[in-house]
Structures are given as C-alpha cells and as structure tokens.
Amino acid sequence: MSGTPSDPRRGLPIGVFDSGLGGLTVVRQIRRLCPEEDVLYLGDTARVPYGTRSPQTILRYSRTCARALVSRGIKLLVVACNTVSAVALDMLRAELDLPVLGVIEPGAGAAVAATRRHRVGVLATAGTIASGAYERAIAARSSRTEVFGRAAPLLVPLVEEGWLDGDVPRLAVERYVGALAEHDVDVVVLGCTHYPVLRGTIEEVAARALGAHARVVDSAEATAEELQAFLAARGLGATGVRAGELRTMVTDRPLSFANVAGRFLGHDVGPVEQIDL
C-alpha cells in the first residue's frame, strides 16, 4: 500500500469529518503540521450532536459521512470526533478501502508518553467518559497506567458561546481539573475536540492544580502528529510546493457554521458549502 513518488493518491486531499465544529481543531493542527496537504472537511451539522445518539445511529451517520468524503476522492480519512472514534472506528476501517485515523488512539498514545506518575486524567463529554474508550486505548499501551475520567459538560457550551476568557471558563476548568487533581494525575487529556479552544485556560489551571510538571495532551494535536508520521511512512504525503487548501462542507446552516468556525480553526474558514446526505 506504500505510495511511490508518482502515486496518484498523493495529490488527493485528506478527508476529515465530525458531527459539527469541533473537528476543526484537528484540521487546525493538520494544517500546522502538514501545510502542503489539501483538506476536505465535512461537519454533519444537520445531525449534531452525535454524543446522545445510540451506537446504531452513530454507526449509520458515520458511514454516510465517510462515504460522502470517499466519493469526492480522498487518500485517507480522519475521524475528528471522540464519540465516533469510540463507537464506529472499527466498522469504518472494515468497510472502507483506505486508511482511517481516529482521535482517541493518538491521544491515548501521547498521554502514555507524557505521564511520569502513570496516572492520567481525561476530560471529555459524558458519553465519551461512559464509553471507557480512553481507558481501553491507554490500557492497550500501558498496563500500569491508571486512568481517571471526568465528564466536563460545561466546556462545550462555553466554547460554542465563545466564553473563552475570564472568570466563568476559569472557574469551570478549576472545578473539573480539581476533580482530577484528587487522583494525583500528572497528565490531562483533552478528550473532546472542542476543548483545545480552551487549552490556554486548561494549561494555566493544570499548572497550578497539578504542578508545573503537569502536561496537557491535546488529542487533536496528537492526531495530526500521527497523520504526519503515517503519510511519511507510507509515502502518501503531498509532493507539490503550493500551500494546501481547505474545502469545507456542512449538512445544515453553513452561515452560522462559518461565523463560529474561526474560533476552532484559528483563521477565517472561507466559503462553506452545504451538501445533502
């Protein structure tokens, strides 16, 4: 499956999908680490959030999103959503004839590499915590590392509201990180693709509550690092010298998506196309 210098797949974009906006934090890291790659992003905004759906429904929605990207021509699929990564990754890998990366395995790997005390805290949505996906992924990499999950249900609405500075996000993060501090963790995994938008606050609070040696692991960044290594190892990286382009599609309300996307992406998203699934 390794690409040659003339492998036509090299020129195809990387497909990325999420139920909504959060996956753009993964796109941001991909564009930082792999600036020459084209990215085709799909946010399934008509059916967001996935987190409260049954596994069967999540499987069905994920398959539809993946096929929409594959039919447009991509060389690799990134599932930029913790819920889908926890529930549907194996099915997508079995059904699709291309490489599929999720966000949980890279985040778990980065957490194991970062912890000195072998005690890792995970902040995520209630659904991801309940799924136990980070516990399993970390246990597969290090049998001696203990994992402590804490659902942080205020953080997604804080990010979507744009309440990123000041007392409200700081106090909320203090409460969540404080719950992890009781377990003496030295790593905090951002187990939801919304949370990197609050990374500055979370890092400040973690340094105070857990000590200056504490590390915040961003699953979005870890995923982009894994993608970069994967493309290099398989000879699938873009070979051109031009800057990669981002094309963005959503299934509902492209304007409201575009208005908020910059907060996740770090720059203006440009035109957003609406598609039907």
Place this chain on the structure above:
Amino acid sequence: MSGTPSDPRRGLPIGVFDSGLGGLTVVRQIRRLCPEEDVLYLGDTARVPYGTRSPQTILRYSRTCARALVSRGIKLLVVACNTVSAVALDMLRAELDLPVLGVIEPGAGAAVAATRRHRVGVLATAGTIASGAYERAIAARSSRTEVFGRAAPLLVPLVEEGWLDGDVPRLAVERYVGALAEHDVDVVVLGCTHYPVLRGTIEEVAARALGAHARVVDSAEATAEELQAFLAARGLGATGVRAGELRTMVTDRPLSFANVAGRFLGHDVGPVEQIDL
C-alpha cells in the same frame, strides 16, 4: 366532560412526562398547589435529550411516553418539557382521549399578565428559541407584546452538575439576562424546566439588571396554576383527604436519576422504577 362528585376519574393520578429530570420542577409546583393529587411521572432518560432530535423523532418518542402513562390510568396529561410542548402538543391532543397541558401556553399567559412594558424576554434551550414557540404563544395572547429570546446553553449543564451557587452560575446568568436587558424587557420567562432550579440566582440578577419591578415567570409554576384551575373548573380534582403520592418511572438508569432528582423536586424522590418503552 365535567366530572361529578362521584366521577371515577377524580381518583386517578395526573400523568407527567419529560425527556429526563427537568419535568420534576413542574411536579414540584403541582404538589405544592395540588397537594391532594397523585402524580405518575415518566422521565424518558434512555432517550434524553429530545432537544437535538428531529420533530418526527420527538413526535414518535412523545407518543410512546404518553401511551405508557395512559395505559397505567391517568386523568390528565402534563407535558412537562418545552421541546415536546413546542413540537408535539397538537398531535398528542388529537390522539389522546384526555386533557393535555403543555408548559409553553401557561408560561406565555403568565408573561403577558406580568409585563408592563409589553416587552418579554425568554431564556430557553437553543431548540426552543429556534422553534419560535413562545413568540407564537405570546402573540396569540397579546398582539402588542414584543418577545426577545436568548438561548442559554450553559444553564442546563450547570443545573445537572449541581453548580447552583457562587460565581459560575451568577456570571453565566448575568451574561444571559444582560443580553435581554439590552431589549428593555421587564419579564424573564424561564423557558426550560431545568431553569427553576436556578430561579433564586436569576431573580437576583434580573432585579439588578432590569430593575426591581422586573418579574421572573416560571413556566413550571404557571403550568401548575393552570392545572389547578383546570381541575377545579372541570370537577376533576381529587376528593380524598389524604396527601397525594408521587410515583416515578424512568426508561434508563434509575439510580443516577434518583441521586439528582431531589435538586429538581425539592425533596427526596423515593423509589424510582425502570420501565421499557
């Protein structure tokens, strides 16, 4: 349809349903105003939240819940959920052979009665605001009253986390009520059944931001008042002298429901039964 003193329906409980916990704030007001009534509560915790579902799905879920209550014998159904009241009330009224009360119409009526400036603010979930249900219900009662909605997505997670005191809820409420103050409203409607748990904070903030004359209208309380008047007018009130009983059913995780229910109900909920729908 009016009951006689010996009407056997008088002795039946009032059925109340919600997608989860929030409807217990309505139960609390019913038990305060109609203490002799038995209440049969159903929280559809297996499928919570409804707010992000399609109208078709909400209709289907609501029908199942309503039938589960009707099959157990109730004299009247209270839909203690703003989302279902906005989407499914007409369908339930058409299909069921008993009176059905929602929470939006009583809340809208109380808001129109309370406003002096004819400017009403509504705090609710994004789905209820987007539905325009309060605007329509208020317009049907007063053509001169302007309605200003503000989605308040942080308030449900604050209530479910139990963060009811201190800076985080106060600052969040200040931000939301402040957005309504720009429109010079003198009434704030609590348009989500979770919000009465934060009523104290909301009233304090409203008094400061909107003036001491400002009123906070609790749709849960307004619904119980309408129920009380309805039972009296139709001769359907319980005739016994004993205190009414509350029986509680959920579709998933009865223990975690019981642990949090007291926050909504104001007292311990007692045993919670799990049923399949």
